[in-house]
Amino acid sequence: MALDTFYNVVNGQKRQSTKMAQSIDPTDRRSLWPVPVASDQDLEDAVAAAKQAFRNWSKTPVEHRKQLLSTFEEKLLASKNDLTQLLMQEGGKPHALAAFELNYAPLLFKHHRDLDINEQSEDLTDRSIVTRHVPLGVVAAICPWNFPLVLSIGKIIPALLTGCCVIVKPSPFAPYAILKMIELLHGIFPPGVLQVLNGDDALGPALVAHKDVPKISFTGSIQTGKKIVEKSALSLKRLTLELGGNDAAIVLPDVDIARVAKQVISGALINSGQMCLATKRVYIHDSIYETFVEAMVKAMDELIVGSPDSESSTHGPIQNPLQFVRVSDLLEDCEKRGYSIKIGRAMADELRKGLFVQPTLVDNPPETSRVVQEEAFGPVFPTLKWDNEQDVIRRVNAMDTGLGASIWSSDIEKAGEMARQLEVGSIWINTTELPIPQAMFGGHKQSGIGGEWGKDGWKAFCNVQIIHTMKSRDTKL
Template identity: 50%
Template sequence: MSTVDFSSFTNIINGESRNSAETARGIDPFDGKSLWDVPLASKSDMQDAVTAANKALETWSETTIDYRRRLIAQYKDIFFSHLQDFKTLLYKEAGKTSAMADSELTDTISMFDHHLSLNLPTEVLNLEDRVTTSSYVPVGVVVAICPWNFPIVLAMGKVLTGLLTGCTVIVKPSPFTPYSALKLAEIAQGIFPRGVLQALSGDNLLGPSLVAHPDVHKISFTGSTATGKKIMAVAAETVKRVTLEMGGNDATIVLPDVDIAKVAPQVTIAALFHSGQVCLAIKRVYIHQDIYDDFIAAMIETMKILSIGEKDSLLGPIQNKLQFDHIQDLLADSRQQGHSVIGTRHSFDDRGGYFIGPHIVSEPQHDSRIVTEEQFGPIIATLKWSTEDEVVRYANDTKTGLGASVWSSDESRAERIGKRLEAGNIFINSGHRLTAKALFSGHKESGLGGEWGSTGLLEYCNVRVSHVFKTT
């Protein structure tokens, strides 16, 4: 496919474009208007894709990792040649500002570079009676179920891992953001053999059907905890391998020795980055009582200068109406409960779309919805603490454990507190700043398994141990 039309979208099945009798349309979060038609995969489309993936697996799984790495390098080149096209898609379907789209595309290139540096380990043991060789072989057909908040980089984190390990991959994007994933598969068709990388757009019935399919061998999912639990239950019927990256309710702890003028803006931006639509965004801020008022004042000043929906903004619209309504409901609940809700003056009457300005909810009860639920929007819950044991207990009092952060001028104390927090990703004196070079995983109900890093590849593999006995 030498010519790529970024205004026409099809499913990609066995190396070919395929339309469907049923279609849907995404919504532009900036103005609420409909986008392009996108096909909804039928049951026969899904079956054809699974059949093609298993057929391709027979030969693809036998290729060398060096060969697969060379093709991934070609894939990176063609992706890079279409960066502007993908940036436009991120703006249209995901509600990204220019700055946020550039950030995601930069992270995607880094994801390519990281995977191009990886290899699969082999362990050889020379024992008294035998030689054992432990190697990692592809798990099989992988279905990558992807979210709407970062539809390119999070999809590619799954795709590249699957391809590099010798798996075949079917991408199932969120119904809210189907366009970029279909194009990611389309531009790959001139590089990889038929059936190695496919993409199916569908409604809420497609994902469960893929999870239940007996000829799918692994599900890699990023999304809500509720959906992840359903995937885990259905996958158990066929003992599918699963990697689940689910919800978070990340706490940050601010110690009294911080430089307020420096730290308060960083905490605020880390909470509001991409309008808070980040699984690792700061959602609960625990500020020591001695500096609480001054710290809140500095956060409010930072919020006042943040632009929304402009080219270089960190804040854009909420991606979809369902999430927009959820955030509005949380704000209404906080006001009804008598919480102090502090918002900056932003008027969106003439904008259309799903815009919500940033808000701080000051000193809500610890069992209130704004504290216990993941808001996934531009709302920051702020609470006081007095003792270290108290704040650690508050931070850990959640069913999730994706990320947390600690801020202090005393780095050793911050690290000590960080080791007490029940989360998979601990940031000291920083908000969420992930790297593809480190494993990304969650504790408790935030996930199962992990992705990226040097060991994320192993989640897409089975282990094969060969025992060769000595004859002399």
């Protein structure tokens, strides 16, 4: 498989373009390979092909669709090494983190293959009713740059399973692994069932607004999510939006400090903090605050920020220049305001030509500070004190976002009581925030609309249809 040529895939055919774009390697800012930018005609052709393919694909027996998804999995894993290499280069990820995306994929395939999505019948006194979940049609799967493969796969599988056809749009910051994945799946699915379009800033809005695309599944920023809602309002498209968050960790005073501090650091700095569910704020009980922060700094000192090519690297760079500027600006604000800043192991000087940022802990800044109120989406996070349970719950809930949270305590019952008072979509007790296929994932407030995965997430790609069959012709109202 050639790893230096990339195509859009439309109606089963590879397409180039008269307009090309390039992303960068964030470790040194060197340009990577050229990729085609889809034209207006590419978009129209892809939507028409998907709409045509939907007629037969939606009628294909579920078990056959599952068989083809198994072939998808086999081909994906056969190219695991090549795709991992692409993820390392376009994302700056150490090998273990890049390989995680491919290692996680089989869990998604198995979970969805095990689902029962057949019709459900119920016999009532005067009638029988049949509940059907009818596929929506053409799905636009708009994917982010931080975990491009696993998050795109998490949209593709349930959409295809239900009988929808999918047009995948990768982030222009990380197009390579997704484009190559769809290319290598050539021949598994009928033409038009699974397509991919890389594009510029015009493609996303055009795809969202298209009259023949009834379903949008988007993972990304709140700002873009709001624009999608506006664009889709005229045709009342079905939306699943997984947006940003400002996830809090609440640490109770009864924890094993050394062990939990290391786990909280892991949750805050996974993928250099570039994860929607990464811990963004750490609330530590006042009675253990100083000791816990010391333990966190010690854990940070064990991390090695470096190139993905180095086997010793645990953390890579910020993925793209725009996000690097945002994180750098947040750090500058902390320094300008004189907040206490703690960092781990010093970063090698040669890394400064890339988009690297040292893991940074901001020690007890004001609750109103930018570093508390904003989602950094980088390796920068604040630690804050608390001494009253209702007060810390109020502070955690004060945000207009509500994606996830974690609670750390030896008292499981107490942690459970606190969890039920938090205004977020997912809560982890005594573990870092990591979704699993068996649990639906979605946000509260401005962190999203709807959810995916779990036993019911596939229903987001369907309309519900109920068929009533009366037992008697003499029906009275």
